[in-house]
Amino acid sequence: MGGENIEFVKSLYAAFARGDIPAVLDGFAEDIEWHEAEGMPYGGVYRGGDAVLQNVFGPISTDVEGFAAAPEEFVGSGDTVAVVVRYTGVGKVSGKPLDVPAVHVWEIGDGKLTRFRQFIDTVKFAEVVPADVSVAA
Amino acid sequence: MSADENVKTAQEGYAAFGRGDVPAILELLTDDVEWVEPGPPDVLPAAGTYRGKEEVGRFFAITGENLEIHKFEPHAFIAQDDHVVVLISTEATAKSTGRRVANHIAHVWTFRDGKLAHFEAFSDTAAAVGAYS
Numbered sequence: 001m002g003g004e005n006i007e008f009v010k011s012l013y014a015a016f017a018r019g020d021i022p023a024v025l026d027g028f029a030e031d032i033e034w035h036e037a038e039g040m041p042y043g044g045v046y047r048g049g050d051a052v053l054q055n056v057f058g059p060i061s062t063d064v065e066g067f068a069a070a071p072e073e074f075v076g077s078g079d080t081v082a083v084v085v086r087y088t089g090v091g092k093v094s095g096k097p098l099d100v101p102a103v104h105v106w107e108i109g110d111g112k113l114t115r116f117r118q119f120i121d122t123v124k125f126a127e128v129v130p131a132d133v134s135v136a137a
Numbered sequence: 138m139s140a141d142e143n144v145k146t147a148q149e150g151y152a153a154f155g156r157g158d159v160p161a162i163l164e165l166l167t168d169d170v171e172w173v174e175p176g177p178p179d180v181l182p183a184a185g186t187y188r189g190k191e192e193v194g195r196f197f198a199i200t201g202e203n204l205e206i207h208k209f210e211p212h213a214f215i216a217q218d219d220h221v222v223v224l225i226s227t228e229a230t231a232k233s234t235g236r237r238v239a240n241h242i243a244h245v246w247t248f249r250d251g252k253l254a255h256f257e258a259f260s261d262t263a264a265a266v267g268a269y270s
Contacts, residue, residue, distance in 0.1 A: 080213070
């Protein structure tokens with residue numbers, strides 16, 4: 001149901017915010033399909049929590065000091081939850097503050113996250129973390 | 138207005154866009170609508186924040202002057218309360234360079250009394266910049 005799915009997704013943002021990455025990964029289906037916007041330093045499609053950890057969570061937390069993804073709006077219907085989030089932190093190399101909104105779209109099956117799609121102004125992110133200074137480069 | 142009615146309104150908007158009927162789109166907006174198109178305005182001609190129907194009309198004019206749109210497919214409508222999130226696959230050519238680019242875009246529509254009060258697009262602006270430069 002929409003409401004339950006929103007509560008579930010909310011709980012995972014809360015886990016991410018307190019640094020409890022194992023709880024976040026526990027919410028992922030084993031073969032979660034993760035679509036990171038191509039224009040991000042971490043852009044690409046990843047399968048499974050380990051690949052997400054290695055290619056996205058790890059590098060972004062190195063590239064952006066105090067990285068946070070704070071949810072501002074949850075829009076759920078059926079098995080899909082869209083979240084308007086705000087990325088904040090400070091670029092480690094650039095020293096610039098990060099303040100960029102994004103849309104995350106999650107799909108849920110059997111109580112786990114099965115697919116993630118990210119929509120973000122990648123130019124704005126690159127002003128804080130240029131691709132060539134990212135640890136993902 | 139229910140989420141279902143808002144989805145219908147959004148679908149009307151995309152259908153009007155598909156046939157180039159900008160006045161029909163403007164009919165769906167509140168008088169004080171705020172319309173946000175992401176990207177660096179020095180590179181992407183339509184980037185910026187537009188307020189009111191007249192300015193939004195200008196947004197569509199700028200878009201039409203600068204982009205040849207080959208594909209514009211809204212493929213998912215996620216709606217709850219006053220919000221509709223729409224996922225769109227696009228392909229377009231920047232007229233100034235002749236470069237064609239595919240993109241995935243999310244539109245977030247916020248309704249007030251059945252009309253669109255706030256619109257914000259989220260897209261891989263780096264891909265769009267690549268087409269213009």
